[in-house]
Amino acid sequence: MIITENLTKKYNGKKAVDNLNLEVGDGEVFGFLGPNGAGKSTTILMLTGMIEPTSGSCTINGVNVALNPLKGKEILGYLPEDVGFYKNLTGRENLDYLGKFYPMSSSDREERIETLLKSVRLQDVPQKVGEYSRGMNQRLGLALALLNDPEVVILDEPTANLDPEGVLRYREIVNQLAKEEKTVLICSHILSEVKAVCTTLGIISQGRLVARGSVEEVENELILQSNTSQKIVIRSINPDVYDFIESISNPDILEVNRLKNGVEVQVKRDIRDELAEILKGNCSGITEMYLERPGLEDLFLKVYRRE
Incomplete structure (x- = not known):
């Protein structure tokens, strides 16, 4: 030890x-x-x-x-x-x-x-x-x-x-x-x-x-130290998914962007569980949801440069 x-x-x-x-x-x-x-x-x-x-x-x-x-x-x-x-x-x-x-x-x-x-x-x-x-x-x-x-x-x-x-x-x-x-x-x-x-x-x-x-x-x-946002990508065959996500009031949601077949949600932290629970009963047609986050190398460089 x-x-x-x-x-x-x-x-x-x-x-x-x-x-x-x-x-x-x-x-x-x-x-x-x-x-x-x-x-x-x-x-x-x-x-x-x-x-x-x-x-x-x-x-x-x-x-x-x-x-x-x-x-x-x-x-x-x-x-x-x-x-x-x-x-x-x-x-x-x-x-x-x-x-x-x-x-x-x-x-x-x-x-x-x-x-x-x-x-x-x-x-x-x-x-x-x-x-x-x-x-x-x-x-x-x-x-x-x-x-x-x-x-x-x-x-x-x-x-x-x-x-x-x-x-x-x-x-x-x-x-x-x-x-x-x-x-x-x-x-x-x-x-x-x-x-x-x-x-x-x-x-x-x-x-x-x-x-x-x-x-x-x-x-x-x-991620917290560098104040870096993450992306949750939601793929859907339902065109209403963008309007529905836009209507959600959550302080961890920073921005919602429309994609050709879904939405991209900029977030402070991983809130996929919360979004999945809300979407399950209110918005059909979801085919995929995944998190995109910066690599460890990029995060480290941001913190180091700030230091």
Whole structure:
């Protein structure tokens, strides 16, 4: 479990992270989203014990990583955005050398390395890491992040440089971590990729958490914050449907527009249930009703630009 309480980091008096309160539960795959400069990387550096907070605290499975960074690293796996290896060693040799920093026997380490290299499709690669492509380097970084069988995994831009097959394999690995009830925090600015694997999302802007919840909950929150309307499209063979919808008095209805075979209703929130109940007994000929809402990317950009 990851918990931050009033986590703050200042650089030259300016807050990069501003009283961040965040909780990621056991077995949760959490997408940590935000544009460049929003505070994602600074938060991760504090969570991994690489920098100390100005104030507040961050704990991983009960370990205060600022006060006990070595203990934190024992239970944490971390894939940085730009992972580095010894270029004159093979992938296997890199993992073997770095694995000696963890309390594993040589046989356990060898077995773990073999499993991970197969998982990231690098088990039969003889080249030294200096000859790796950027995608291969990224896959080896993912194996390194999982080398100590961590309880909590933090992945920073994990799909950077991966080809489509690599992305699919990465998703399989994250799904397996979730089945093993590992806590996974994925930091990214690619919303579509995060939505594919995460159970919950958190969006950070100017060092503050502006939304948190499931994908649907975050979309609803951003709609409210951005003051963005949604569309309910009603398809009908009854030409009177426009006049009927126009006559409805509801503060959530902003505008009604006539369509060739129905109406388009601009609304503050999803009121399909209320409209369906009214239409059921008063207006026949309805063939379809659906909600059109802006995508998560568009909503996030609106909130971020406003911030």
